Amino acid sequence: MTDSSDRPINATETVCPLCAVGCRLAHGEDGRAKGCEGPANPNSRLCAKGATAFEAVRADDRLTTPLVRRDDGLVPTDWSTALDRVVSDFEAVCDAQGSDALAFFGAPRCTNEENYLLQKLARTLGTNNVDNRARLCHASAATALETRFGWPASTNRLTDLMDADLLLVVGANPAMQQPVAFDAFVRPAVVDGTTLVHIDPRKNETTRIADQHITPRPGTDALCIHIACSLLVEHDHVDTSFINERTSNYEAFKAALTNIDIDEDLQTTGVDSETLIDLADRIGTADRITVIGGTGIEDDGDETTTTDALLNILLLTGNVGRPGTGFTLLRGLNNEQGAVDMGCRPDILPGHQSLTDEAARRRVADVWDTEPPSDPGRNEYEALDAFGTAVQGALVVGENPAIEKRDADWVAHQLDALKTLVVLDVFPSETMQHADIVLPAAVGLEKAGTITNLDRRVQRLSVTASPPGMARTDYAILAALGERLIGDRFAPADPETAFDELRAVNPLYDGLSDVVNERWPVDNDSILYADGFATHDGRAPFVPLNPAVTPPADDELILVVGSRAGGFDVEHTETTDDRVWLNTVDAAMRGIEDGDHVVVATGDITVTTTAAVGEDVREGTTYLHANMADPLVRSASGTPTVTVTLGKNI
Ligand SMILES: Nc1nc2c(c(=O)[nH]1)N[C@H]1C(S)=C(S)[C@@H](COP(=O)(O)OP(=O)(O)OC[C@H]3O[C@@H](n4cnc5c(=O)[nH]c(N)nc54)[C@H](O)[C@@H]3O)O[C@H]1N2
Numbered sequence: 001m002t003d004s005s006d007r008p009i010n011a012t013e014t015v016c017p018l019c020a021v022g023c024r025l026a027h028g029e030d031g032r033a034k035g036c037e038g039p040a041n042p043n044s045r046l047c048a049k050g051a052t053a054f055e056a057v058r059a060d061d062r063l064t065t066p067l068v069r070r071d072d073g074l075v076p077t078d079w080s081t082a083l084d085r086v087v088s089d090f091e092a093v094c095d096a097q098g099s100d101a102l103a104f105f106g107a108p109r110c111t112n113e114e115n116y117l118l119q120k121l122a123r124t125l126g127t128n129n130v131d132n133r134a135r136l137c138h139a140s141a142a143t144a145l146e147t148r149f150g151w152p153a154s155t156n157r158l159t160d161l162m163d164a165d166l167l168l169v170v171g172a173n174p175a176m177q178q179p180v181a182f183d184a185f186v187r188p189a190v191v192d193g194t195t196l197v198h199i200d201p202r203k204n205e206t207t208r209i210a211d212q213h214i215t216p217r218p219g220t221d222a223l224c225i226h227i228a229c230s231l232l233v234e235h236d237h238v239d240t241s242f243i244n245e246r247t248s249n250y251e252a253f254k255a256a257l258t259n260i261d262i263d264e265d266l267q268t269t270g271v272d273s274e275t276l277i278d279l280a281d282r283i284g285t286a287d288r289i290t291v292i293g294g295t296g297i298e299d300d301g302d303e304t305t306t307t308d309a310l311l312n313i314l315l316l317t318g319n320v321g322r323p324g325t326g327f328t329l330l331r332g333l334n335n336e337q338g339a340v341d342m343g344c345r346p347d348i349l350p351g352h353q354s355l356t357d358e359a360a361r362r363r364v365a366d367v368w369d370t371e372p373p374s375d376p377g378r379n380e381y382e383a384l385d386a387f388g389t390a391v392q393g394a395l396v397v398g399e400n401p402a403i404e405k406r407d408a409d410w411v412a413h414q415l416d417a418l419k420t421l422v423v424l425d426v427f428p429s430e431t432m433q434h435a436d437i438v439l440p441a442a443v444g445l446e447k448a449g450t451i452t453n454l455d456r457r458v459q460r461l462s463v464t465a466s467p468p469g470m471a472r473t474d475y476a477i478l479a480a481l482g483e484r485l486i487g488d489r490f491a492p493a494d495p496e497t498a499f500d501e502l503r504a505v506n507p508l509y510d511g512l513s514d515v516v517n518e519r520w521p522v523d524n525d526s527i528l529y530a531d532g533f534a535t536h537d538g539r540a541p542f543v544p545l546n547p548a549v550t551p552p553a554d555d556e557l558i559l560v561v562g563s564r565a566g567g568f569d570v571e572h573t574e575t576t577d578d579r580v581w582l583n584t585v586d587a588a589m590r591g592i593e594d595g596d597h598v599v600v601a602t603g604d605i606t607v608t609t610t611a612a613v614g615e616d617v618r619e620g621t622t623y624l625h626a627n628m629a630d631p632l633v634r635s636a637s638g639t640p641t642v643t644v645t646l647g648k649n650i
């Protein structure tokens, strides 16, 4: 690995690779990134993180040579040796157990063209075992949106936020996590009179401009919204013509509302009746309502209850398909939306087309010269379970599965159980420690191609520097692997021609221009579902809910986690608040004062830190930054609701 700082960086305008907002930027004379006017950053602003974007280009710890594992560890080698080793390892796995013994992980940090090539490689080899982490990071919300409305994506445009009368920000902190979009579209709306209601067990930077802060007990948001729905129905604050013309299953939904016992249920949520009546009143009287959802609305396992409740309230009040209405999904990583649009999921083809849709299969087969397999593959969660048994080889592109919300030792064991693990990364990572072959890649600022931001806008990247040493773009690496594993016609010559190919198989991207600075679907560059939902009957179903809630034991607090993040930018630019936050009442019960040393525990796992006592978190909960919460979260193996005990460290 060599110092790469002497490579020239040109000042061509491109898109920030550090989050899903998609701000435009260029290399500034002082070495920092400077903002360039773009649709997501119309004021040419960047956030503090975006300003450091070129640090990854200049960093002296970049991976610069392919590495292969020998008896004495990972050793540098040339490209040909490394690629040949991947091919022989993968062929050995396929010969022994078939192509479903391979799994492909990636790649929300990579371009659309790279994601397209990754899933094409998996499917051409004969497996649908292809997925990406970011889908799992917003799994509940994306699944609910897809099932109810048609597409796992924001229904609206960022600019539409300016037209809302009421913004419901739920389980999110856009003032901190998507600051440029927040300052360009949310803050001015609020200054102009839009009401912002923040629903979150903890006060954060977003709360500062909120008109109302509602703090349901974690896990009871759905119940809270469900109660609000019952008040809206009771007071006839519903949009009857929208319900009749655009939705289905309303009667069943209405019947489920009768199960509500307002007093008892409100007690469960920990929200007082005045607050909830106020919320229902704001919702009932607003003409245009938008929900902004973050990682705090993710439910346990496959459940989608919280998002379902939020979508119910939008349908009940006719708040989808018009300016100022809808659902903004605050995606995190720069090309999270593109990775799913490209089909890096085990159950869909590019363009969110079903694996069994005959027309879609034909479209793909005509271009690929081969039929994709029709049985859904394993998602990342399931694939990791099967490492060392049904899955023996994995290709990981720009992800770090060693860092999981599951037990660290178990994850390490699973990664080691593979016959072959191939990692494409730009920096050394925890996953790389388990790899058999490591292929050095380029960062986003060194790439051509396109990415899709959190409001479905597809933007073209420009190359601002060449990758360091022997590193290559993920596109070039995947193309070289495809050539060896499939044949020389596998990959289009470059990302530009790959964009032509992906437009031919992905109807949502069909019609995007070559220059691209457009949102999909092209023929409706406005708001999804203005005329009908993308469901089989054009209607969006109500989902009757019976939100079940298990209260924690008396001595336990519910752990609230914030500042969720992908690792690499954080490591390079951000600091962690390492204190554990608790409410004055809970602190007094435990004899804890501000600044005391405390132990936070779940089962055998403990985190030792100092206490921050105040009113910022609601009673019954305690807050930790994601980096601090990690061991506790991981011990709970993937369930977002973690309960902990907290006591003085004596
Ligand atoms: N600077 C910076 N920005 C980033 C990132 C980064 O690393 N650095 N990472 C990006 C990524 S990958 C992501 S996914 C996004 C994350 O973006 P956000 O989801 O907006 O970020 P968090 O700070 O995790 O906010 C989650 C909020 O949910 C709340 N919460 C927790 N449990 C519950 C609950 O049960 N109900 C409710 N209503 N709220 C709850 C927490 O208190 C917290 O305020 O940020 C992106 N932006």
Ligand SMILES: Nc1nc2c(c(=O)[nH]1)N[C@H]1C(S)=C(S)[C@@H](COP(=O)(O)OP(=O)(O)OC[C@H]3O[C@@H](n4cnc5c(=O)[nH]c(N)nc54)[C@H](O)[C@@H]3O)O[C@H]1N2
Residues within 6 Å of the ligand: 109, 110, 133, 134, 137, 295, 332, 333, 397, 398, 399, 400, 401, 403, 404, 405, 406, 424, 425, 426, 427, 428, 429, 441, 442, 443, 444, 474, 563, 564, 565, 566, 567, 568, 569, 626, 627, 630, 633, 634
């Ligand atoms: N325990 C725990 N688990 C979590 C979270 C948590 O806070 N705690 N957060 C969750 C969230 S919100 C998210 S989004 C995910 C993030 O999960 P990941 O995306 O797996 O996490 P990162 O560490 O960001 O890993 C990305 C890797 O990609 C590399 N990389 C960056 N750009 C490129 C590129 O262009 N090409 C290639 N080949 N590599 C690149 C980086 O060096 C890094 O090693 O994790 C989720 N899981």
Ligand code: SF4
Residues within 6 Å of the ligand: 016, 017, 018, 019, 020, 021, 022, 023, 045, 046, 047, 048, 049, 050, 051, 178, 179, 180, 181
């Ligand atoms: S908000 Fe996101 S895209 Fe914009 S500068 Fe910051 S990190 Fe980059």
Ligand SMILES: [Mo]
Residues within 6 Å of the ligand: 134, 137, 332, 333, 564, 565, 566
């Ligand atoms: Mo994320």
